[in-house]
Amino acid sequence: MKVLSDEEVSLLPDTPYNLWVRGELDDHVDAPEGFRVEIIGGEVVVSPPPGLPHNAIAGDITLVFNRALGPDFPWRTDSGTGMSLVGIGDGYVPDIMLIDQEVYLAARRAGVRTVVPDQVELVVEVTSSSNAKNDQQPTGRAHRNNKWNGYAGAEIPYYLLVDRSPKIARAILYSIPDQALGAYLHQESWAFGEAIHLPDPFDIDIDTTEWRSWDN
Template sequence: MPEEDTPYGMWLRGELEDYLHLPELFSTEVIDGEIVVSRAPAFGRDRIIHAIIFAFNRAKVLDESFSWLCSSTGLDMVGIEAGYIPDLIILDEQISREALQGEVRRRLVSDQVEMAVEVTSPSNAKVDRCPAKGAEGRGKWRGYARCGVPYYLLVDRDPRIASAVLYSIPDSATGAYLQEESWKFGEEIELPGHFGVTISTDEWLSWDFG
């Protein structure tokens, strides 16, 4: 890699995948200064992502004034010089419109996001989760909190866990979320009132099933 550049800078310009000669089904993130390569979601994980999208789209059909949009674009974590690709981000329609008018073409920034969503797989679970007390490294949980993303929905498909956790009240100074609420697979997720969205998890499966 050229000495005058950084992984974060190349990620921002959309050059990192080409530099690493990755196939189309692979993507890169820059987390805690390290390049993390991921492949396209497995079928079971993809089904969960689309179930969340469906819940938001259904809310829009039922209420034309519903203002929340789902996106899977890259996210520039400006404050920590990191580049994430969440499984989903939730943002306000007006903010999305302003971003387009501001000629945003490749990345949104963390300040524009109301909620980030990550769905775990065996290869990424550790970096997505809240780190154990005293554990080294920071990962996405701390990154989202440090950049002030208001909500982080983590769907953990580990068969020993099989639950979704909604983290809220980020503390940027400590890089931690101060509040959480969880649901086991099979229970209905009720997002906070300003979203007005419930998400069925009846068909969600652990990664043992794909």
Template sequence: MRGESHNVSAVAHYYTLPDTPYNLWLRDELAEQLHLPNDGTKVEVVGGEMVVSPGPTYDHNLIVQDVQRALFAAEMADPGFRWRCVHTMDLNLSEIRDGYIPDLIVLDVDTSDKAREAQARHLLPDQVGLVLEVTSRSNAADDRQPALSRSTGTKWNGYAQVGLPYYLLVDRAPRSAQTVLYSDPDPASGAYLHFESWKFGETIRLPEPFGLEIVTDAWRPWDG
């Protein structure tokens, strides 16, 4: 398991879990088994490993809100705009037995209506058009394309393996401070074959089928 130092209890229970991390995550039992506090701390299964992360900071949440507001503004301006979004929603990558909680999930209006009617507890990759992840200091490596020294996959690999069409990564690390849109996933290799990037302060222009602009003037890297 990977996580912050405050998750001592989680480490203590790693070898006594009654089922696999993925199965427990799927049943919404993993956080309880790890005795995690109810303070925004989240647990995901990335590359087959449990990843425990503290709740996001305020500026992190505002970046997510900026993307959400751009989607809502497009919907208000054009009744035919077909995209909706939801945050803090579980995404079940059953094909690779991973479970993520993206910062934002974008799906078309028909799929959104059906998920709402079904009172869905998890979404599946084939229901999703785009996912947003905003990096945090504690777990940024889990969101990015993996380093050569890494022995397990990241969300970048997982999203590509299940064929998720678009992965929007806002990397707040001071050395990068950019947004990258990954597309053209290759499930066989677990890699995205195309990307486009924007520095903070530049306007993100998502291509069709979204046709959306996102202003990033207020976005800043984390301190340090």
């Protein structure tokens, strides 16, 4: 993972956020093929593509959602689309987003490049060793804002964090976002190997039997 320095940012032809929204930031930071460019806590962060253990977990979750598709499960998954947080000037690329099917279809027909938080019901992030602190709940007095704060401040109703850190190895569902605090007020967690249950409006279970921390 690389964070652009203030000097590098000052050489950009526009603000990082404006470039990111237009899809031009990747070119100016010379990101290698497959690398993810995001603005997290006001900083330009360039992350390498995740490996198979990370992608396998994200794939497990997506598969569960896709198998549940039907008249009583009105959600669509999205991976790889950016989420624009205009209020704070950040831009994230979540591992998975869950979006109402009608909202998803409207966005698709409108040809938008990125979605906005109001369109998203749940986000999923799976941590990797190089950038876990971008996804985890910040700790300590000197912490900087990250995706956890951004999702809460944007009032994303649910944030499912799959934390592959060997010290944690848990899936944590954050809910009840507080916009003013930029924090989630409630959480529920499951150790790897335990079945995750997502509450209404999803009412779905996710098997975590094959999930492992990043030291395995």
